[in-house]
Each structure stands twice: as structure tokens, then as C-alpha cells.
Amino acid sequence: MLKIAVIGAGRIGHVHARSVAAHPDAELVLASDPFGDAAENLAKEYGARFTKDADEVFADPDVDAVIIGSPTDLHLGQLIAAAKAGKAVLCEKPIALEVAKVDQVQAELDKINTPVMFGFNRRFDPSFAAAVDAAKSGKIGTVEQVTIISRDPAAPPAQYLTGSGGIFCDMTIHDFDMARHILGDVVEVSAFGQNFNADIKAIGDFDAAVIVLRSSTGAIATITNDRACAPGYDQRLEIHGTSGSVSIDNVRPTTLRLNNSEVTAAQQPYLDFFLERYADAYSRELSAFIKAVSTGEKPNPGIEDAVAALRLADAATVSAHEGHAVSLV
């Protein structure tokens, strides 16, 4: 029974706490959040202890593993503190907002040698995983082109995005990881930012973007992002190889189809939120983490994946502003 603490009792903290509670081999023992009653409320729901001070989590001998779901600018500090305290860590994405700070942390973690895994949940979604497996199994030959469509239902308030690190770091980061997961090393990044939302433009961020990644094999991944999508949370992937292709479609709440004099075979809007869409993925992600910790295998995706995705976000930001491809080799 792995004793787990959750740091950050917000939306994502609740998702992880629920997965922990439902997992036969894990137990939520502690929740931490500095704000108001957040930690207490979360803890009570699952019969755990709580604290406002994350340091108490690291110091607690009864905690085996820590799930970090705090604001991004706290990730690096908490990661190091947890690792130094000998805890296994599952950290939310992105690892940080700036590439510059990450190298030193990575070096420190390498010395400590504790299991550290990062929350690229899409890798654990049954549909994304099935597509990636099909591609890796050789079922479609050699991969030549990957098309990722990734759109949110509606943009959050610009204010929320102020500390997000920008669309590439906050939103595309998942797609960067998925592209790397399929293609391996990316050698060139070209990004094209779009501004349809005046509030988001005012804070110097893009609200839509296209990114073209070239891998070391010559394959290209194209990512299309938009903060807004009327039909719902639009998450699709297609992998085109020399002998075939696989794709995954959006998920709807039911298989219902409607036919009338206006439309036929009409399905419902897509699931409208990432927590709904990736509910299974979060729980499978936790299982993978628990399994890695218990078997001693290196957790995957690891810190090198978190850093690589952040580097892509950084390169995309440069490319989008400077109008040329950015080489990563």
C-alpha cells in the first residue's frame, strides 16, 4: 500500500486524490494547500490528514510518494525537496515556465535517484495509447506525418493565463510530449501564433497556433491548437505511415446518433472538459506511477521528457516571434 500525499488541493489535486482513493494499492494520507480550507476539504473527503505547509509533507515519514499539483512556479522547488526527502514524485506538467532553471534541477535529481514521473496524461489515454502502440508495432510501416488537433472548448480568462508561460508552455506542452512520444527526437521547430482574442493578445500571448516539428527521422508532426472550439474539447491524432495510418476521434458522452430532415448520423458534442475526457487517463497514469515505484523501474515519462517538452515550448515561442525555424541540434 503506497502512502501518497497530494500537494495542491485545486482541481487537479482532486482528480489525483480520487484516483488514489480508488486504487487498490494506494492510500491518500495527506493533503497540502496553503489557501483557505482547500487542503482540509480535500483531506476530509478521503479520510486523510491535511496541512497548509508543503514542507510538512516532505518531512512526514508516513508519506511514500508525493503528487505535485501546485502552481507551476512551485514545481521545481517542491520536486527537489520531495526527492531529497526520499519521496517518489508524480509532478504535473509543465515542469517549469523557463528552460533556464531546469538544467540544474535535472542534474540534482540525477544524483538523488528517486522515482520521478511527469503528468503527461494523454500517454495513458486508451485511445491515444492504442494509436501510438499501433504505430510503434509497425502496423502502419514507417511513420512519415503526424497530425495533432488539440483545441480547448473555451479560453480561460486572460488573467488566468498571465502566469501560464504562454500557449506553447501551457497548452501545446501536451502535444509536444505526444509528438516526441511518437517520433522521438525533434530537431527543428517552427511555430505560427494567431490572435483572435483581444484580451489574450493584450497580455502578449497567442490564443491559437500551428506548430510544425521535424524529427530526426525526417517525419513531420503538425500541431493545431485553438483555445476555443464550439463543439467541445477537440482532441484528435492521426499517424500516417508508409503502409497505412491510424487515427483517433473525439469522445462523446454516448453513442447516440440523430437523423431528421436536417441532419443524419448527428452525434453529440465532444466531452467538454479535460477532466471528463481524460478521467481514465489520470487513473491509468497513477497506476503506471504506482507500478514503477513498486517495481523499481524508471517512471515514464521522466524528467528528460518534461525538460524536452519545455525546450520545444521555448523554441516555439522564439520561432513564432521571429518567423523562422528554430533548430534544436
Next chain:
Amino acid sequence: MLKIAVIGAGRIGHVHARSVAAHPDAELVLASDPFGDAAENLAKEYGARFTKDADEVFADPDVDAVIIGSPTDLHLGQLIAAAKAGKAVLCEKPIALEVAKVDQVQAELDKINTPVMFGFNRRFDPSFAAAVDAAKSGKIGTVEQVTIISRDPAAPPAQYLTGSGGIFCDMTIHDFDMARHILGDVVEVSAFGQNFNADIKAIGDFDAAVIVLRSSTGAIATITNDRACAPGYDQRLEIHGTSGSVSIDNVRPTTLRLNNSEVTAAQQPYLDFFLERYADAYSRELSAFIKAVSTGEKPNPGIEDAVAALRLADAATVSAHEGHAVSLV
């Protein structure tokens, strides 16, 4: 070059005339219709001669083959007359409205030995044909159950239906032929009529029906008919076998799909009329007829198919009114 005459210059006559005109090995030479300018108008469109008198068609030495698209009650007489005159015949369905009259005609035709084919156009539709081929090729194992959905977009006026022979003879006849085409001999018919349309009820006909056919192999075909279907002309088939199944979907005018906050993947209504839906089928049917005539092979579907379908319609009428299965063996 097969010289073809069309008898009956109504809607279906025009369809056949167009197919003849477009066929590289056939030529429309004569059109016949007793009413008004119908024959003349059709003939002029394709540079053919015309007459009000069908007997002139049979007597014309310059006519090799006759397509009979006249009202059903004229079919048998014209069929015999054309055959006696040595013409090849492509006759529209149904062969007649009453089984009683058919036996003698079939006996006469057997003696004459001229090519006679019947217009069960659905056998020539690329999608229906592909499903039947898949089933016959053994791709889905032994056929156990067939589900046919066949609905018209909207009921014709009750007045039009007065001389139609009833829903089983006029509408289900196509589905009966398709079921026989897939399953072979039918040994038992059970039919269930429905009345939602008061005008059609008033003339003693049903406007919707379900028919269950049991074949000599033990397989069952279920046919669901309705004279009205808001999303369009609804024509589907599923064949379920021991190792798999095949189905065919409705056809839409384009592959367009619409996604918005109400619906996703919404397609357009089905093609709205049998002439549109089966345009290809009519032209492939004509090709099969011309090929049979030119090679001397027996045309298929032949008169035994026309008679068998009519017998099923007759049995269905009895079953629907008497509330029990009707055995055909």
C-alpha cells in the same frame, strides 16, 4: 448496337431512356406511350421515333429489345407480345399484381425462349452488390440473419396507391427480391401491417410493415418498411453470418460533416428519391441486360425471380390479414 424501344414514357421510362442513350452499345430507336405528348417528348430528347400504340413497337423490325415501363396491369400482356415478336425484354417490377395470372405467362415464355429480365434494380446498386458479394464469398461465414430497412421519404397520394397491389406488392417487392438474392428459397412468410396514414388505411392498404422471412437454410430475413421517413430515402441492409457481418449505409449527396455546439459529425439527409439513389443501379442494370442479350446468357434476375417475389408479396398479404405464418412449401 442494340436497338431498344421504351414502352411507357413516364418517370421510369425517362430513366431507362437516359441509360440507353449513355450506353456505348445501345441506341434508343422508339418510344411508346398512349397518353398526350409523353412518347413524343421522350423520343425527341434522344432523337428516337415515337408512337402511341405499343403494338407498333412489337411489330417494328428495327427494334431488338423492349424495356417495359408501363403500368403494372399491362406488363403481362406486353411481355408476351414482345416475346412472341422475338424481342428481348427488360420488364419493370412487379411482373403483375396477382399471382394467379402469372403461371400461364411463365409457361408460355418458357416455350418462346427469348431473353427476359426483370428490373430489380437494387441487385445492381454498387453497395447492395458489394454486401451480397461479401456474403456469398464466404467472408462472413454462414448467413444467419438479414436485416433490411427500406423506407420511402414520403407516401404517395393514396389515390396513386389504389392500383398498386398494396405495400407488399408495390414496395416490399424489392426487399423480397433482395432477401431471396441473399438467402435463396423462402419457406415461410409472416407479415405485420401498420396503419399510421388514414388515407392509405381508407383504401385498405398498409403504410408501414414488418415482414419476417424464413429461408430453407434456417436463416431469417427481417424487412422493415415505412412509406414515410423524415431523413430521406432510407435503404439499408445488414447480413450477419457466423464469422462476421457486412452492412451498407445510406448514401448522402456529399461527405460533408458539420460540428457545432449542438451536433457533431452531422451528415446531410439521405438522397431523397429512388431515382437519385439508384441512378447508378439503373445504368448497371441496363448493362447487364445488354450483356446478357449479346452473349446469349440467361438474363438475371429472370422471370422465376419476378414470380417468386410476387408470391412472397401474396403470402405476406395473407399473413398480415390472418395473423399467422404462411408456409410456401
Next chain:
Amino acid sequence: MLKIAVIGAGRIGHVHARSVAAHPDAELVLASDPFGDAAENLAKEYGARFTKDADEVFADPDVDAVIIGSPTDLHLGQLIAAAKAGKAVLCEKPIALEVAKVDQVQAELDKINTPVMFGFNRRFDPSFAAAVDAAKSGKIGTVEQVTIISRDPAAPPAQYLTGSGGIFCDMTIHDFDMARHILGDVVEVSAFGQNFNADIKAIGDFDAAVIVLRSSTGAIATITNDRACAPGYDQRLEIHGTSGSVSIDNVRPTTLRLNNSEVTAAQQPYLDFFLERYADAYSRELSAFIKAVSTGEKPNPGIEDAVAALRLADAATVSAHEGHAVSLV
């Protein structure tokens, strides 16, 4: 917190126990099964007590509600015993194998007035429920025809089926309930049995069947059953109304589609088992039961639904053997 006991620690008992454990307002307190370690094993998994004797369940003052998942021939006796002991009851389908015994039980239960609900789980499946809701909301006009396809992946051993009551009672019972749920009173049943499996034929049962139900409104439901279906557990429904139709498709494990030189848009086989396919439905069914018990509302589907479905099964058996429609009015 509703204290629940499970009677019958087989496959279905485990499904219900898991739902109870996951439900925030319910608690599994007791499991009963006369065979081997079944009750003990189930109980230990969820921290409950156990017994080999169902009578101890009825006598236990700490049990508020009982879920009956025992063999069908025990249902009626346990139902009465639980009700007399003042327990709420959720009973698996079918209520019994013979209509004859049910009337008296229904009369007794009416006097006792305890909440009794029956496990027609499909009513609680999100897709089936969405289709039924759409039909009942008037979105497709007046319902005219219902098409239910319901096939199992593979037949159980004939031996297992010996005590099942036959295909109509054991398998079609779900479809009978669904047809009634959509159409209301059924006035006429016609059934057509099929025998492809020699072992099942040897025990006097059918392994496939088509059933036609006529409702008091004139609408017709067609049910197509097969004990075997190579692509998986085939569960579909289409409701055709005067202004449109709704349908629900099978569920696959992911949204993956494969394209190559042989096939395009190929999806995976359907979920292969009812426990997987209806996992959500079982948990929503339990929620509905708990809500009914806690609010005092009459549980739905109730005993009248269980009895009505059994009467349809009985009528279908007669119809299939005698070759005529069986009237229920």
C-alpha cells in the same frame, strides 16, 4: 448511508458489490452464498461480513437493502422473504422462469409495500437512456418502429442454458423490457426461433431468434437475437418516428481507426462482454435504486415491469412453437 447485503456471490454479485463500494451513500455490510468460499471471498474484498445462509441476511437488523443475484429459481422466495423482513430489494432479471408462479408473489408484495426494483440494467446505460429520452421528448415525433439488435459474443455451454428458461426468458428478456420501456403496452407477440447450434437444439432451446412485438399504439418493435456474434457483444437500438430517428451504436474500447490498403476507418471489435459493456449501467442502476429508497419514490423498473417482460417471454415461447401471433389482450 444505505447498508446493503448481496445475495449470490457469483459474477453479478461481484459487479453489484463493486458498485456499492464505490457509491458515496452506500456500504456493503453482508454477502451471502451457499457455495464454498464465494461469500467469504467477496466479503473480504470489500470489508463486509459473510454467511452461507441467505436467511441470516433477512434476519439481520443491520441490513437496509438486499441485492438478489442468486440463481433465478431462488428469486421469488428470496424476494418475498426480504420484503417481509422490511428490506428494500434490487432483484436481478428474470424475476422467475414461469409466469404461473409470479401472480401470487406480486399480490403479496403489493400488500407489503417495500421498495422493489428489478435489474433491467440497459435502461440505465447512458446510450440506451439517451435514445429513449430523445424518443420520449418528442424529438423524433411519434414512434412507429423500433429495431433492436442484441447478440451475445458467444453462446454459453448448452449445459449452463438448461436451467435458463430458454432464450426468450434468459436473453430476450432485456430486449422485451427495452421495447416496453419505449413503446408501453405490448398487445401481440410473434416469435421465430432459429437453431444453428446443435447442442442448444438438443436441450430444446433456440440459439437465435427474431421477435415482433406490436404495441397498443400500433408501433412495432423488432428484436433480433443471436447467441453468437463474431465482432463482439452486439447491442444496438434504433427508434424511428414520424419526424426523425435516433440510433445507438456499439461501444468499442477506444476511438481508434485503422486505414491501410485493405480497410479504412476500421474500428476495433465491440466490447466483448456484458459486464464491460454495461459497467456504467450497473452503477447508475444502483444509484437509481438508492435514490428511490432514500426518497421513498417507487423504484423503476418495478415488479410490474419484471412480470410484463416475463409474460412476453412466455408468449414468445408459445408463438415460436405454434407459428402464430399470440395476443396479450
Next chain:
Amino acid sequence: MLKIAVIGAGRIGHVHARSVAAHPDAELVLASDPFGDAAENLAKEYGARFTKDADEVFADPDVDAVIIGSPTDLHLGQLIAAAKAGKAVLCEKPIALEVAKVDQVQAELDKINTPVMFGFNRRFDPSFAAAVDAAKSGKIGTVEQVTIISRDPAAPPAQYLTGSGGIFCDMTIHDFDMARHILGDVVEVSAFGQNFNADIKAIGDFDAAVIVLRSSTGAIATITNDRACAPGYDQRLEIHGTSGSVSIDNVRPTTLRLNNSEVTAAQQPYLDFFLERYADAYSRELSAFIKAVSTGEKPNPGIEDAVAALRLADAATVSAHEGHAVSLV
């Protein structure tokens, strides 16, 4: 009756000749091709005259309109000659291989004022047209992102491609026109070439590519090309707007779907060749040309569209080789 001559009796010349023959308001009067029996063979099929010398076409007073389907390097010269002779012209794409030569021709044509239309056939495909109409009608709000997938079934021999002007000029030209048709003016082009085919690389061309176009409205179109695609001729489009999106899928020969223990809902491979896929489009294109000529309306797409697409191809070539975006303003 428009009297039409076809210049170039190759594959595309035959396509146009067939459309002309089938059109009620047009007649094929003359075919020209300098090689072997090509012109004669084509002409005989449709009862037209023939010549080896294109100049005879321009000089022929009995020719109203000319369809130019000759090799690309002849287009400009024949276009001017035909226009000077007072013929209406339908010219195949691309207008030329080099932008440099086009300006002068465009200036000359402007002075002559004869109807000149270019063969961007996809604009006339029912599915592409339906998607574009939906977008232009405001049904999906303001267009933000366009995704075009356009892959050929298999690469032609490298030798054939030697004089093609490269992938952007030969293949992407259709997608450039479609992007412009939807988005209007393109202000920036970024292209990414890929080399998987060694033969094509050896002649200095790419065999796959991704192109990102930014329009003056800020919308972005992403085009993904590949010379090879195992499932067939892959031609899809998605237009994402502020209130919804439309997409069009590939076309298969039938609506057949196959279900077995390996795959479900599997469709057939896509139509395997552009002549099959766009058969309707070619005939609708001809109708639009004939209508423009007969009404005196300016044909659309006109020379400015042909030139604009060529400029995009030119810019893409520069971008792909130099690794930066190319501005067109």
C-alpha cells in the same frame, strides 16, 4: 451549342472530351495532339475531327472554345494564341512552371478580354464545394484554421516528375487554390519538404511536404502532402470557425462496412485515382465554363487565381529550401 476543341489527347484530354460529349449544350468538334495517333483516337471516339497541329485549332472558325490539356510548358503559348483567335479557354493547372513568365501573359490577356478559366477541379467537387459553401455562409462563424490533407496513392516515376516544376507546383497547387478559395489573400508561406523516396530526392524534388499559409485575416491553413498513401487517394478538408466546423471525408466506392473478430465498421479503401475521385468535379467544372461563356460572366477561377496559386508554389519552394517564412506582401 458550344463547339469545343481539346488540345492534348492524353489522360486529361480524354476526361474533358467525355464531359463535353455528355454535356447537352456542348459538342466536341476537334482534337489536337502532335504525338502518334492520339488525336485521331480521341476524335474518333466522339465523332470529332482531329489534327496534329494546335495552330489549326486556333485558326478553325468552327471552334468556339478550347480546352488546353497539353504539357504545362505549352500552356502559356497556347493560351495567348487561343485568346488572340477569339476562343474561350479552359486551361489545365498549373498555368506555367515559372512565375516570371506569367505577368506578361496576364497583361496581354487583360487586353484581349476573352473568357479564360483554369482547371482547379476541386472547387467543383460536390463535397469540397459543400464545405466551402458552409464556411462562406457563416454557418461556422469566422474561419480560424483550415486543415487540408492531400495525398496521392503512389508516387509517379521520378522521371515523370522531372518536368513537373516540383511538388509545390505540381501537386500542392490544388491545395493552394483551395486554401485561397476559402481564405482569400495569403500573406505568408512557410513550407517544409520531406524526402522519403530516394529517386525523387535524386532529382531535387520533395515527395512529401507540410505547408503553412497565413491569410490576411489571421487565419492559417495547414496543408499536408504525400506522394504515397497506402489506403488510396487521401483528400480531406476541415474548416474550423468560431462557432463550429465542417469537414469532408474521403470517398469510397460503396458504403459497405465489414465487421468481424478483427475489425468493425471497416470501410473499403478510398477511390484510388484523381480521375475517379473527381469525375463529377470535372463535369461540373465544364458546366461552369460553358455557363460563363454563354452568359458572358467572368469565368471563375480565372487567370488571377492561376497566377496566385503559382506564386504560392514559388514562395513555398523558396521557404522549404531556406528555412524561413516567405512574405507575399
